[in-house]
Amino acid sequence: MKFLTEYLSFNIKKRRGFVNITNNISNLVSKSKVKEGLCLVNAMHITASVFINDNESGLHHDYEKWLEELAPHAPVKQYKHNDTGEDNADAHLKRQIMGREIVVAITNGQLDFGPWEQIFYGEFDGKRSKRVLVKIIGE
Amino acid sequence: MKFLTEYLSFNIKKRRGFVNITNNISNLVSKSKVKEGLCLVNAMHITASVFINDNESGLHHDYEKWLEELAPHAPVKQYKHNDTGEDNADAHLKRQIMGREIVVAITNGQLDFGPWEQIFYGEFDGKRSKRVLVKIIGE
């Protein structure tokens, strides 16, 4: 069995944002030399997501608006979690909808993707340094 | 290590629908001859889901109604993504709630399932051909 473990770092300048990390992950699959296996990509922070969807800015705008409707940031006092001094309770909720992790098949040494699949880092409580874990296993 | 990679195809006649694919996946686990391992099943399209829940038609009706409340299809102009000429922005949102993929343990050559677990393909933008990836790894 072959393994690769890598950590990506992000520091999003705004509270929220989406970053396309497909090329980063593709390059790590090549580096791993795994031909058949699985690739796990997960946020290591609990107010961020890794998800697969479309690389289309209008859709990202729609996600932002929709998540804010389902789990509004303000008023921050509506959340007990924010009594701890944080103001990021909404980010913990948004991340549950968008998900912590993805698992992608590796076939013939490549991410085995459909035509529109792209991997995104989703930040819901930015302006600080955060990491994403990439773990590749296979042969 | 043993590997199996297979693709299932779907063409749902309506915009939305759920298809029980448990037997398809079970048969592929048998075909793989993997006794201990993991089975990844994921939608390869970003307006569809693979999820595990109950094989009960009333519940599927409830999911349909609930998802339509959380992410309504109409009016289509409420979504920026639909400015691209698409009318499926809601499908991209619904799929985030229901999920892209499942990972199931294989034990003694079988899907290691609880009493009610069944695997479903969830279509949110049908009337076109779409695929699901099945990747089995183990020994």
Next chain:
Amino acid sequence: MKFLTEYLSFNIKKRRGFVNITNNISNLVSKSKVKEGLCLVNAMHITASVFINDNESGLHHDYEKWLEELAPHAPVKQYKHNDTGEDNADAHLKRQIMGREIVVAITNGQLDFGPWEQIFYGEFDGKRSKRVLVKIIGE
């Protein structure tokens, strides 16, 4: 390859509750003697979740309130699934938001976690015995 398969049992005394199972999973990773690999943890029942988030009671209160807003338990007659004699349709919906499973990397024989990541069992239809599956694979 090494494998470990274990089942955890829960019987939550209330309808809903969250249980921190991080130590249980850590101990199983040690027991497996896997140094590099993946750890799958999933609910085996379809009205329960396994998820990763913060070990903070205020946040758990926020999740409880938020999920009840997104998928209210009452009136039970609003759900067709409850025509079967069940009253747990809302639990099937809540579980889709919180997720069925997590996949965690194992690096150097340990769960490869960010600073705040903790694993929780989420019960949405308790007062009965339920199980969680832990499957570890690697080397």
